[in-house]
Amino acid sequence: MAPAQNSTGFNVMHTPSLNKGLEFTAEEREANNLRGLVPSAIWSPELHLQHAMAQLRSKATPIEKYIFMQSMQDRNEQLYYRMLAAHTHELMPIVYTPTVGQACTDFSHIYRQTPRGVYISINDLGHVREILDNWPEQDIRAIVFTDGERILGLGDLGINGMGIPIGKLALYTACAGVHPKYCLPVTLDVGTNTQSILDDPFYMGLRQRRDRTEAYDQLVDEFMTEAKAKYGPQVLLQFEDFGNTNAFRLLHKYQPTHCTFNDDIQGTASVVLGGLFAAEQITQKSLSEHKFVFMGAGEAGTGIADLIAMAITKEDPEKSIEDARKQIYLVDSKGLVIAERKEGLQHHKLNYAHDVPAASTLIETIERVQPSVLIGVCTIAKTFNQQVCELMASINERPVIFALSNPTSKAECTAEEAYTWTKGKCVFASGSPFDPVTLGDEVFVPGQGNNAYVFPGIGLGVVAGGLTRVDDTIMLVAARTLADHVTDDDLKTGSVYPPLSKIRDVSLKIAAAVAEYGFEQGYATIEKPESWTELCQAAMYSP
Ligand SMILES: O=C([O-])CC(=O)C(=O)O
Numbered sequence: 093m094a095p096a097q098n099s100t101g102f103n104v105m106h107t108p109s110l111n112k113g114l115e116f117t118a119e120e121r122e123a124n125n126l127r128g129l130v131p132s133a134i135w136s137p138e139l140h141l142q143h144a145m146a147q148l149r150s151k152a153t154p155i156e157k158y159i160f161m162q163s164m165q166d167r168n169e170q171l172y173y174r175m176l177a178a179h180t181h182e183l184m185p186i187v188y189t190p191t192v193g194q195a196c197t198d199f200s201h202i203y204r205q206t207p208r209g210v211y212i213s214i215n216d217l218g219h220v221r222e223i224l225d226n227w228p229e230q231d232i233r234a235i236v237f238t239d240g241e242r243i244l245g246l247g248d249l250g251i252n253g254m255g256i257p258i259g260k261l262a263l264y265t266a267c268a269g270v271h272p273k274y275c276l277p278v279t280l281d282v283g284t285n286t287q288s289i290l291d292d293p294f295y296m297g298l299r300q301r302r303d304r305t306e307a308y309d310q311l312v313d314e315f316m317t318e319a320k321a322k323y324g325p326q327v328l329l330q331f332e333d334f335g336n337t338n339a340f341r342l343l344h345k346y347q348p349t350h351c352t353f354n355d356d357i358q359g360t361a362s363v364v365l366g367g368l369f370a371a372e373q374i375t376q377k378s379l380s381e382h383k384f385v386f387m388g389a390g391e392a393g394t395g396i397a398d399l400i401a402m403a404i405t406k407e408d409p410e411k412s413i414e415d416a417r418k419q420i421y422l423v424d425s426k427g428l429v430i431a432e433r434k435e436g437l438q439h440h441k442l443n444y445a446h447d448v449p450a451a452s453t454l455i456e457t458i459e460r461v462q463p464s465v466l467i468g469v470c471t472i473a474k475t476f477n478q479q480v481c482e483l484m485a486s487i488n489e490r491p492v493i494f495a496l497s498n499p500t501s502k503a504e505c506t507a508e509e510a511y512t513w514t515k516g517k518c519v520f521a522s523g524s525p526f527d528p529v530t531l532g533d534e535v536f537v538p539g540q541g542n543n544a545y546v547f548p549g550i551g552l553g554v555v556a557g558g559l560t561r562v563d564d565t566i567m568l569v570a571a572r573t574l575a576d577h578v579t580d581d582d583l584k585t586g587s588v589y590p591p592l593s594k595i596r597d598v599s600l601k602i603a604a605a606v607a608e609y610g611f612e613q614g615y616a617t618i619e620k621p622e623s624w625t626e627l628c629q630a631a632m633y634s635p
């Protein structure tokens with residue numbers, strides 16, 4: 093007779109969605125053959141959370157904390173999300189920007205062989221469906237995918253960029269309660285042009301330069317087609333951290349046929365517009381009264397500019413979109429974007445190539461344009477130097493300065509610099525978090541103008557409403573809802589965003605507004621509910 097063997101309990105403990113560790117009750121231990129596989133203590137969820145937080149806090153560096161959090165996600169999913177929900181302010185910078193930036197840079201080195209998402213390489217052309225079928229969950233509602241070409245402001249990291257889809261989807265769950273089983277991180281491996289990565293013996297992606305042939309488009313197309321065919325027309329496909337040349341054209345290609353958006357173009361735009369709406373209370377200027385200068389004219393820059401222009405025409409119906417765009421100036425690596433440069437300009441900048449004289453520097457541009465809002469999206473640290481900030485403060489009572497590049501090492505200036513150099517006059521926000529700044533007897537709390545305030549809520553709204561499209565107006569709806577949740581107390585400390593501790597509530601409200609708007613547009617695949625908020629709330633996973 094073969095020895096009796098029972099692996100149910102062992103398997104339960106090795107399944108992150110089922111494992112509860114010491115929280116298994118006596119009954120659960122009995123029912124699942126867990127006796128003896130856990131020490132005899134039975135812990136409350138509170139004690140377990142305290143234990144995990146103590147372990148986490150004993151790690152010396154952010155990247156060690158990141159690795160700890162990843163292994164927690166791979167061991168005990170509930171506890172992982174409980175940690176994030178209970179300590180959002182402390183843990184967001186670990187699982188997301190800025191630490192996720194380092195985690196991507198080090199991805200191949202800290203890789204732990206746990207399957208988390210799928211890798212689809214250019215050699216898998218014709219086999220994409222097979223790969224999706226290899227993932228255990230068949231009911232996927234939200235996919236975040238990258239080709240690794242422009243990871244945060246760090247550039248081309250190849251498949252090391254996988255940390256981003258993983259981190260973004262963790263926030264779908266942590267910030268908006270999209271159930272983790274519905275989420276799938278995907279990385280398209282088409283090579284990398286970063287030599288140091290190609291030279292790294294531990295690099296795990298294809299060791300080749302980026303495929304720029306038709307095969308690239310074929311791979312994206314096969315992926316978009318197969319994902320929609322397998323999961324249905326309401327599966328959300330979020331483009332993340334693609335390079336400029338592909339990001340705009342792929343978005344425009346798939347927007348009409350798929351439930352898709354590009355977070356770097358549209359999500360960033362929405363969160364920035366939300367901050368600008370909230371800032372109206374401080375600057376006492378409406379959107380259409382501002383002049384905007386952008387340092388950086390990539391996905392974020394033109395994405396934000398396009399949404400601002402759209403919002404201006406809604407605010408002031410007398411204004412045409414062309415007139416609205418005339419209030420917006422872009423500066424790129426060659427200086428001010430102007431009509432004279434039209435020949436050599438990338439398509440997405442053309443709408444802002446105004447017929448004005450050339451300016452080769454940011455300072456020259458600010459002197460000429462006299463902007464009230466300065467937005468940094470150029471991924472070059474320290475671009476907003478003392479001269480720039482002082483100039484903004486000399487031409488404005490309350491200048492708006494957003495230094496949005498990520499991670500922190502790429503920020504155009506720090507919060508402290510912005511407040512110090514403008515003598516506390518500026519309305520500041522940044523893409524990655526900064527600590528509060530004390531100036532004399534005033535304390536400024538910089539808001540984090542990060543996509544994380546909108547994309548999880550949009551995701552929940554799309555999932556709960558079963559939406560089959562995400563249009564540009566949804567970004568406006570999300571921005572308005574976000575701004576409505578900035579309180580007088582937030583504004584008093586100088587923050588134009590709500591604190592991270594309220595992010596689940598804000599995401600729920602964004603989700604409800606998005607689902608309702610989507611329903612009105614005919615994008616929804618569900619019946620009209622009594623209450624959009626209740627619908628979304630009921631859909632939320634609570635760990
Ligand atoms: O992830 C973030 O913090 C914002 C973002 O999408 C990017 O910088 O690419």
Ligand SMILES: [Mg+2]
Binds near residue numbers: 244332333356
């Ligand atoms: Mg991004």
